[in-house]
Amino acid sequence: MDPDRLRIAPPAEVSLVAGRAVGAKPLHRRLWLADGTVLTYDVLSMNTGSRRLPTFAARPASDQPRVWSGHSTTDLIGLARVLGHEPTATVVVVGGTQRAHEIAGGLSARPNAPHITLLCPEEHNRRRDRAAYRRLAWRGVDIVTRVSVDALAAGAVHTRDGRRFAADHMVWAAPAVASPLAQALGLPATHQGLRVDRRLQSLRSPWVFGTGEIASLDGRRLLPGWDAERQVDVMLANLHGLYDRRSLRSYRVPERALPLDLGQGELVAGPLTRRLAARRLRVERSRWLGLWE
Structure with missing residues (x-):
């Protein structure tokens, strides 16, 4: 630290x-x-988070696109502020995740929206994804599927098939990857993080806890970093419970995660219900874009 x-x-x-x-x-x-x-x-708490950017994008050169992490609230707020002074900027959003769709939609809802290109590594056929693509295309977002970004170039991003897409800014919103430390603990872990149970304890060692985007309940998805406050509450209660011999609490992953509203509050997809909006506002103290159908 x-x-x-x-x-x-x-x-x-x-x-x-x-x-x-x-x-x-x-x-x-x-x-x-x-x-x-x-x-x-006596007790180890793992809270190192995930790798928010690939290695090739960690330190871009001055003539290369400025890189922002779609997994960082701070980065998204910073991007929104910068775009306020760059009305003609070109933004490339990388990732086929729901977060990538929401970010592209939020940016397209801005006044004097920049030119936005969404690069997805594969072509999704789920109903939700098809609906998202239709709405994004209607908003003027260029969508390119089956493409993988592997390098940055001067004023552009480079893909594995040799194509180049002009960009002033690149938002990396591909699935989060857990810190390599999760694999170095000698405890049950997958490429998606340290395996923990609903008490946020390691499956093998009750004295090791994991919260945030280094831990995984099912071995397929990382715990949402934006919900870390609730996870820490559960972890602290269970830490005291180990010594006080009290019953331990369980953590339940929220069904939906919504990114920041980068536009004017317009919805990309689905109705924004008052009940869920109020609950999300209590968690993040910020405005949100919308819910997916």
Whole structure:
């Protein structure tokens, strides 16, 4: 952890260690850092999140498109602000996920909307995806399927089949990938994160907890990072329960996750019901785009 990145001062009894965790031995309750330091623990909480950007997009050159993560609320707010000063910008949204669809729709709802291209790695045939494509196309979004972005070029993104798409900004909204640390713990894990149960405990070690986009309940999807506040509440209650011998709480993944409203509140798909909107506002304290049918 880098102490300079903290937004608030931690309590006096909390010790900050600047370092990068690279592995752990849950049997002996030890955690290794990149500089060789070994930390011992009673309870380990994994909250490192996911890799929000691919390696080739982590540090773009000055003449390459500016890269934003579709998994970061901070990035999306920053993109919306920048586009307010660049009315003629070209934006490429990468990903075939619901998040990518919502981001493209939100950007297209902006006044003086930029030119938007949605690049999807595969052609989806689900009813929800087809409806999303129709609405996005009606809003003027160019949709290209069966294409995979693998590099950045000067003023463009490059795909594996050799095509180039002009871009001033690229929003990476492909499925999140868990931190490599999840595979280095020696605990049950898949490419989609550390396996945890509904108590957010590791399937093999009850003294290891996982929250956010490093953990997975079913081995196929990461826990939603935007719902981390509820996950932390469950984790803290269960941590106290381990010592107080109280019953442990369970976490239930919300059925729908909605990204920030990047436009004027117009819906891309489906009705925005008051009940679900109010619940989502309580979770994120922000405005949302809409619900999918």
